Amino acid sequence: MTARTIPGAIRRAGFGGRFRGRTTVIGLVGLGLLAVLMVIGVTVGSTQIGPADTLAVILHRLTGIDLGRTWTDATETIVWELRLPRVLTAAVVGAGLAIAGATFQGIVRNPLADPYVLGTSSGAALGAAIGILLPVSFVALQLGIVNVLAFIGAIVAALLVFRVGGAGRSGGMTRLLLTGYAVGSILAALLTMAMYVSGTNLRTIFTFLLGGLGGASWERLLVAAPVIIVACAAVVARARSLDGLLLGDSAARHFGIDVRRERGILLVLASMATAAAVAITGLIGFVGLVVPHVVRLLVGAPARRVLPISAIAGAILLVAADLVARMLGDIPVGVVMAMLGAPFFLVLLHQARTGYEL
Amino acid sequence: MHLPSRAARRASLWSIATPLLALAFVVAACSSSAASTTPIAPSASTALASATPVPTVAPTPSPTPAPSFPLTLTDDEGGTVTLAAEPQKIVSLTPAVTETLFAVGAGPRVVATDDSSDYPAEAKPLPDVVTFGTVDVEKIVSLKPDLVIAGGAGFTAADAIAKLRDVKIPVLVVSTPSIEGIYKDIELVGSAVGATDEAKTVTTKMRADMQAIATAAQAESAKASTKPRVFYDVGYIDTTGQIYGPAEGSFLAEMLGLLGVDVITGDKVTYEIPIEKLIERDPQVIILGVNAFYKPTPETVAKRTGWKALTAVKTGDIRSVNDTEITRPGPRLAIGMHNLALAMYPDLRLPPVS
Numbered sequence: 001m002t003a004r005t006i007p008g009a010i011r012r013a014g015f016g017g018r019f020r021g022r023t024t025v026i027g028l029v030g031l032g033l034l035a036v037l038m039v040i041g042v043t044v045g046s047t048q049i050g051p052a053d054t055l056a057v058i059l060h061r062l063t064g065i066d067l068g069r070t071w072t073d074a075t076e077t078i079v080w081e082l083r084l085p086r087v088l089t090a091a092v093v094g095a096g097l098a099i100a101g102a103t104f105q106g107i108v109r110n111p112l113a114d115p116y117v118l119g120t121s122s123g124a125a126l127g128a129a130i131g132i133l134l135p136v137s138f139v140a141l142q143l144g145i146v147n148v149l150a151f152i153g154a155i156v157a158a159l160l161v162f163r164v165g166g167a168g169r170s171g172g173m174t175r176l177l178l179t180g181y182a183v184g185s186i187l188a189a190l191l192t193m194a195m196y197v198s199g200t201n202l203r204t205i206f207t208f209l210l211g212g213l214g215g216a217s218w219e220r221l222l223v224a225a226p227v228i229i230v231a232c233a234a235v236v237a238r239a240r241s242l243d244g245l246l247l248g249d250s251a252a253r254h255f256g257i258d259v260r261r262e263r264g265i266l267l268v269l270a271s272m273a274t275a276a277a278v279a280i281t282g283l284i285g286f287v288g289l290v291v292p293h294v295v296r297l298l299v300g301a302p303a304r305r306v307l308p309i310s311a312i313a314g315a316i317l318l319v320a321a322d323l324v325a326r327m328l329g330d331i332p333v334g335v336v337m338a339m340l341g342a343p344f345f346l347v348l349l350h351q352a353r354t355g356y357e358l
Numbered sequence: 359m360h361l362p363s364r365a366a367r368r369a370s371l372w373s374i375a376t377p378l379l380a381l382a383f384v385v386a387a388c389s390s391s392a393a394s395t396t397p398i399a400p401s402a403s404t405a406l407a408s409a410t411p412v413p414t415v416a417p418t419p420s421p422t423p424a425p426s427f428p429l430t431l432t433d434d435e436g437g438t439v440t441l442a443a444e445p446q447k448i449v450s451l452t453p454a455v456t457e458t459l460f461a462v463g464a465g466p467r468v469v470a471t472d473d474s475s476d477y478p479a480e481a482k483p484l485p486d487v488v489t490f491g492t493v494d495v496e497k498i499v500s501l502k503p504d505l506v507i508a509g510g511a512g513f514t515a516a517d518a519i520a521k522l523r524d525v526k527i528p529v530l531v532v533s534t535p536s537i538e539g540i541y542k543d544i545e546l547v548g549s550a551v552g553a554t555d556e557a558k559t560v561t562t563k564m565r566a567d568m569q570a571i572a573t574a575a576q577a578e579s580a581k582a583s584t585k586p587r588v589f590y591d592v593g594y595i596d597t598t599g600q601i602y603g604p605a606e607g608s609f610l611a612e613m614l615g616l617l618g619v620d621v622i623t624g625d626k627v628t629y630e631i632p633i634e635k636l637i638e639r640d641p642q643v644i645i646l647g648v649n650a651f652y653k654p655t656p657e658t659v660a661k662r663t664g665w666k667a668l669t670a671v672k673t674g675d676i677r678s679v680n681d682t683e684i685t686r687p688g689p690r691l692a693i694g695m696h697n698l699a700l701a702m703y704p705d706l707r708l709p710p711v712s
Contacts, residue, residue: 046638073667074667077667078634078667081666128597132597197490198490199651201651202490207595208597215596215598217599217663282598
């Protein structure tokens, strides 16, 4: 969508060129920052490994080139099997949740929407709890039954809300939001019951609810990342539809958008990305709700700018938060993220000279 | 700190889970738990030094008369408990206390226990007043006990203990991180139920057994030039990769130390050890503490993310042991020590422990 094709009122809302050059700069700076954070993320941990060894191990594993082997097997395992998949998982999940959050906020036109608005979180948590409580263990592709059931739970909850909430129909999104809330409440009640009877498994369920990157591995990343990346790329490709939906159904129709179809597709894509993220990292909050708002304050409202910058910012936030969390003895990443991110968000909100509306 | 197999997980759970539990269900125990433990952790050598010489027969009851009722005792968390007469209806809220009560001959006076009290067999059919960590205070009150013995450091919910004390039921709280503390707790429970001499007999035999095992194991350990680096696996969460081991300063770590090994410990409060630290410490032997709720195998351990860098995994030196006796701070600890010693040194010749 270009500035020429949209009405003045929309242009004034930030759809115009005011932020255009700035977006590219912010994007490039963001990518640079992300790269630096990822290198630090792989270098820092409870074991001291020098940056030279870290890079040498990665170079060795990627290309087979050996510039004099100075490291031990243990160092190689720590860098290659533990830290690298963890940092990459943080980046992919952070990006995925931020894009999913931006998408849901646009579709339901509510600034408080997050990736879990369709009951995905309760569905995933209940699925995981069932997986933890079932007396069977099952491992395929290094994905435990917990990961698989969390994914299924998230998808089933989202589809249920989608059908019952009438997301396929035209009309307001209030019904969809409230259906999400109601279905989420039922699932949360079942989860509470599961936790109540879980005995020694309570801690396992609890850590899933906290969310975290400790369980990251190449296998889990290689299963979840394609889902997240493909879904997010497809959302970005539909940025124009998302802009249209944000303006309301009738306005969107004027732009020639098939409202019901586009809304359905976007909801499914964002739910897929969320479910895949939740399945491997548990319930990580904050990033999906706040990052899109921060990005809108920085680059304006058009989805074609908000979505890619949200992906970069989400990745930065989660990689940085996980890094700090690990340095503080692996405390829950959600705590760090809120403590780092919320003050930054408050400052931006305060500085926004023009009022900020979604 | 209590560390029976379930308690290990539950006690550390309380410390982590408190905020969420308070939200999730209001009945949750909001004890700030582990932090409140007074660390009485004598080193392995003091524990050995204080052990009495090996008696071949049980000693005759000491001539000093057992304290008579009414009796006032100070428990492990500083609470004072006054007992007007010898308790006749006793409620035990931990499996270790249940075992202790039966070992000192007070078993017939136990009227209720918690849901993990599974030993001895007579304790199993007794009514449960703790289910999944939730204390049924009303049920306890309805039984009109004259003594309730609870676990400290958050093992028994602090609010439940407070409520019982509010209705004038005497509650004795036992909690210890050390082997010496376990002997003291057995003797404390014995005094509370009027079985001081019986408790002393139990602990005297325990000290002798523990020392005999430690001496034999250390002789075996001394044959090698260096102590083997050993990790005792208490728990593992697959979805998050969290690893739980013997807490630093716990009696489990102390037992392993007495066996002449280089113990790899987890965090004092959370029992956790980060995988990177475990790789750095590089155990040569991994002992899996198996129980009804935790059943890892050498195969599943080898598949854990990052574990293949460990020497023990590379050489396949992963051993399993039933951890109930090992991690339950009660009168069967010497049996646990015996099993742990044999897991560590399979060729060790040890007299049987009963």
